[in-house]
Each structure stands twice: as C-alpha cells, then as structure tokens.
Amino acid sequence: MKELILIRHAKSDWANESVKDIDRHLNDRGYADAYHLSQWYKSEFTLPDLMLSSPATRAINTAFIFARTFGIPESQVIVNGELYESTMKEYLKVISDLDKKFNRVMIFGHNPAITNLTNELNKDLLFENVPTCGIIKIGFSYDNWKEVADKKNGQLLLNKFPKSFK
Template sequence: MKTLLLIRHAKSSWNNPDMDDFDRPLNKRGKQNAPEMANRLVSRGMVPELIIASPAKRTRTTAKIMAEEWRYPKQAILLEEELYLCYASTFLKVITKIDDDFSTVAIFAHNPGITDFANYLTEEIRIDNVPTTGIFAIQADTDNWKDFDLAKKKFLFFDYPRNN
C-alpha cells in the first residue's frame, strides 16, 4: 500500500503586491496553521517518510515548518521544480519517480493543480477547493509508485485549518 498526502502551501503574504509570485512568503496565519496541520497528521498516525515540494518560497517554508514537527530533516526535502503552479497531470510524473521504499509521501504544491489532482484521484469525494494548508489523503493498493495511477484507491480524509 502507498499513501499519498497532497498538501497545499500555507497562507501567503500579499503585503508586497510587486513581489514575484514565486518569492511570496507565508503570512502570520500561514505560520500558525502549518504546525497545527502537521500535528493533526501526527495524531492520525501519519507522518511522511518522504517530502517533495514545489520550490516556491511559500511552499518550501510550509514543508520545512511541517517537517520540523515531524522531526524530518529539512535538508532531505526534495524540491521539484515541475510542481510550481503545475497541472494535475504533472503530479503523476513526479509520483512515478518515487522510490518504492517509501510508503507514505507528502507532496506540497499549489492550486489549482492540487485540487484538480485530488478530484482526479477519486470519485468518492469532490472538492471545490483545497484551501491553504489543506491536506488530501489517499491510499493506493500497490507496492510500486509507478503503478499508482492505475491502482485501486481509497480516499482516507480531507482536512484543513478551519475544519473543526
């Protein structure tokens, strides 16, 4: 079994409207929500063995904050340029390259791609929007990440900061 955690970056700052989108940092709420959501995963017994993230500043920072809560070495976070503002199909390209030794993997990315990909993965649930720091979890009945797309999948949960 392979478990995939799709995580949207935390809330970013728009204080400087002239700043390049790629370089936008997290705002105060984003910095608070990231550790909270990481701990929600811990309470579910789900800590990723591998973290892959878009290299955009807000996404990298979200991944680092959550990694700290999971005691995951920040330097081991894989930055995947293709994940920056990607289409849903790009996620599959990234997933097929994952080493099969990893059972639970977290991918940090952006909308609209992350919402589109979550909806592609299951017919059990439809999501209008994965909000910032939202987590969509799914399990695939396969031992190989390269077979993830065609494997039978089971929706596990969808959680986000304002989901009490």
C-alpha cells in the same frame, strides 16, 4: 499499499505586490495553520517516508514547518521544480517516477493542481477547492507509484482543512 498525502501550501502574504510569485512567504495565518495542522497530523498518523515541495517559498515554508514538527531535518525535504506552475498531469509524472521503496509520500504544492489531482486520484468525494494548508490523504492498493499514477482509483483516507479546527 501506498499513501499519498497532498498539502496545499499555507496562506501566503500578498502585502507586497512587487515580490515575485515564487518568492512570496507565508502570512501570520499561514504560519499558524501550518504549525497547528502539522502538530495534529503528527499526533494522529504515521509520518511520511518522503517529503517533496514545490520550489515556491510559501510551499517550502509550509514543508519545513511540517518537517520540523515531525523531527525530520529540513535538508530531507526534496524541492522539485516540476511542482511549481504545473498541471495535474505534471504532478502525476512526479508521482509515477517515485521509488517504490517509499510507502507514504507527502507533497506540498499549489492549486489548481492539488485540487485537480485529488479529484483525479480518488472517486470517493470530489472537491471544488482544496484550501490553503488543506491536507488530503489517499490510499492505494498498488505496489509501486507508476501504478498509482496510471490506474488512479485511490481511496480517500483523510481530508482536513484549517477551518475544521475553528
């Protein structure tokens, strides 16, 4: 059984328009949402075997908050350039290439790829939009990640968004 946990980066700061997209940090709400959801996730579920993040600062910030909450060193969050400004197909390629020794993989990324990937991999519920800091967990009855990417057909195990707590 494989579990894929998709997390859209938390809310980012648009106050300074001169900052490049890849360099935008989280805003106060983003930090609060990431902290709150990471605490909740840790209390409810088994922690991931592997954490991957887009190289965008806002995605890395979100991933590091989750890692710190989980007691995982930030150095163990793998930054993957293929997760920035990417399509769903590029995300599927990253997933397909994962080592089968990992059973629970958490990916921090961006829309529209996160929403499109969610809808492609599960047929239980279609999402119009996975919001910032939204968590999607999909389970697969396959032994390796190539099958996950090729066959898809996962079961939606969780969809939790910051507004669920308000």
